[in-house]
Amino acid sequence: MIEMKGINKGYLLGEEKLPILKNIDFTVEKGEYVAILGPSGSGKTTLMNILGCMDEMDSGEYFLDGMAIHETGQHALTKVRNEKIGFIFQNYQLIPTYNVMQNIIMPLLMRGMSHQEAQEQCRKTIELLGLEHRINHRPSELSGGQKQRVSIARALVGSPAILLADEPTGALDQSSGRDVLKLFRELNEMGNTIVMITHDLNVAKSARRIVRIVDGRLYENEP
Amino acid sequence: MRISEILRLVWLNLSQNKFKVILTSIGIVVGSATIMMVLAIGTGGREEVAEQFKNLNAGAIDISCEGETSGGISFAMGGGDMIAFSMPDNNMPSGSISIGGGGSFGGGNDWGGFGEIFGFDGESTEKQEFVTLTTEDCEELSLFVQGIADATISYSTSASVEGGDLDSASYYTIAGVQDNYDTISNLEMSIGDFLTEENNENKEKVCVLGYSVAKEIFGSAYDAYDAEIYIDNRRYVVTGVLSEMGTVASGISPDTAVFIPYETGIKYITGSSISPTLTVIAEDVNQVDTVMADVETALADSYSDSTFTISDAGTKMEAASASNETLTLLLISMAVIVFIVGGIGIMNVLFVSVKERTNEIGILKALGCSRRDILLEFLLEASFTSLVGAVLGVLLSLGITPLVEIFSVRVSLSVSGAMLSLLFGVITGSIFGFYPAFKASRLIPVVALNQE
Ligand SMILES: Nc1ncnc2c1ncn2[C@@H]1O[C@H](COP(=O)(O)OP(=O)(O)O)[C@@H](O)[C@H]1O
Ligand SMILES: [Mg+2]
DSSP, rough: EEEEEEEEEEEEEEEEOOOOOEEEEEEEEETOOEEEEEOSSSSSSHHHHHHSSSSOEEEEEEETEEEEEOOOOOOOOHHHHHOOOOOOOOTOOOTSSSSSHHHHHHHHHHTOHHHHHHHHHHHHHHHTTTOOTTOOOOOOGSOHHHHHHHHHHHHHHHSEEEEEEETTTTSSSSSHHHHHHHHHHHHTTOOOOOEEEEEEEHHHHTTTEEEEEETTTESSSSS | OHHHHHHHHHHHHHHHHHHHHHHHHHHHHHHHHHHHHHHHHHHHHHHHHHHHHSSSSSTTEEEEEEEOOOGOOOOOOOSSTTOBOOOOOGOOOOOOOOOOHHHHTTGGTTOHHHHHHHHOOOOOOOTTTOOOOHHHHHHHHHHHEEEEEEEEEEEEEEEEEEEEEEEOOOOEEEEOOOTTTTHHOOOOOOEEOOOOOOHHHHHHHHEEEEEEHHHHHHHHHHHTTEEEEEEEEEEEEEEEEOOOOOOOOSSGGGGGEEEHHHHIIIIIIITOOOEEEEEEESSSGGHHHHHHHHHHHHHHHTTTTTOHHHHHEEHHHHHHHHHHHHHHHHHHHHHHHHHHHHHHHHHHHHHHHHHTTTTHHHHHHHTTOOOOHHHHHHHHHHHHHHHHHHHHHHHHHHHHHHHHHHHTOOOOOHHHHHHHHHHHHHHHHHHHHHHHHHHHHTTTTTHHHHHO
């Protein structure tokens, strides 16, 4: 499903390039549930953004579902993001002026689906996440856990090849966090491939496989 | 994305930000209203000029003696030198300036440019002899100067008029004219006939009333016809009434004048203290300059010590339309400045509001919204916003029009003007509103998402 080879990524700091990701090799098979565990500042989000085709890598190869992402242009990547990736952001990234329904339905409309068709398809996901009574609420009227569920619903609604979650419990209280992790387990059992990043070992433990990232280098199992 | 879905989003965004839509469009409102007003005022000015010159003969040349001003008031209001009537003091009711171009030009006094154009080029030179042009001069000119089709002499004064519905005597402009004055000045009769040669030769006490005068004194042209009025306590029979002629650029304002035979006026009203104007018509409009030069030579032979003001209608018309054009240009540059300033304001507001939405653009990109869809959404939002502004602007200018007209500025609103200002508003707003979105849409998703 995912195959990364020798990924490097750095940020320019004045004249010099500060390396953040160093020669990352990473593979995820279909149906896996992987947690990337690492301390704050280790480059988790940077890696996640590259996995999600939202950021450019400096060098390396990245195949997603057999497609050579490192050779794909921005325009085609837009389509990849829409169809293959469900991204769950650390800070939800909901559109504040849209209500829950409008937020969740967007990825489907972007595919050119009619509003009716898209609404039909949303319904199952909304039920799955228990948001039926919230569809007309604005994000500002929701709790953190509810917002995260909207964000998950939006990621799921297009049946992507892979779900990517950046610290999905990071901003939630314990019980909401537990709910989200339980949901992830269920989603994985339903066949979804999931990659989650976290700095919390307890959270990582709910995944079926853990990889560690330390100072921009990726290690399988213990470093 | 389907167009219908994009439109749905546009509607969603606009309806949830009504206040912002209004705020954003205020610049457009002002800009569109300005464009519309400028066009309307420009057109109004052109129409006004055209109207003022409509009964002016292009080949007409006016000659008057610019004598000592003690003899009367000439150039009453800057429009005066065309037919520069002077009038004796004793007949001049104080405060009433109803003579010459000045009085007749009342309707056009909003055009500052006219004062300069028609201005006081008749400054009196010292040691000048003041002469009175006569009927003989008129006949001689038409006899000895080549290329003159017709010539007439006229003067105007003011005298008390009684009769009809008037409760008391009031002063009116009295014009002493010859029988061909009506053809030369393109006057039309509403009822009856213009003064005849016999009227003049026999110094008959008959008169032709201007339209407004007839209405004031008798209520209507019909009632005035064949009635009697008293001018300086002498009875005159009304033999005709003119049609309404409107404002004229120069000369006697026909609507507010009482026309009497030339000789009659000299005999009963003015005596010899008049300063008449000769008007000659060139046969060929293209020969006006030659005729003017010849007239000047001929007059110099007769009156070597005097200077005459000789002016032709064609030049006046050109000057007037040129000054009008200048004014239009001025107004247009003003509008352009307003638009640029407004445009920068709009751009700033939209820039900030789109900047605020850079994160939204980032989300849309992350979810896989194509650049085309994002651009279309923001373009439509900007266009609708500016359309609202432009429509409000056009409505605003409709509201302003009566206020402007209070200052007797002629405003000629037009559908094409409205369309143009709509177009202007929508295009400006769209471009300025679209550009920031255009820039944001080019960012890669993380950059757009992380921008605050
Ligand atoms: N846009 C950027 N420009 C410069 N440095 C950045 C940028 N984004 C992240 N970094 C740096 O890269 C490092 C890794 O960041 P990040 O991937 O967000 O870490 P994590 O998610 O593991 O906390 C940090 O030191 C951060 O300061
Ligand atoms: Mg992070």
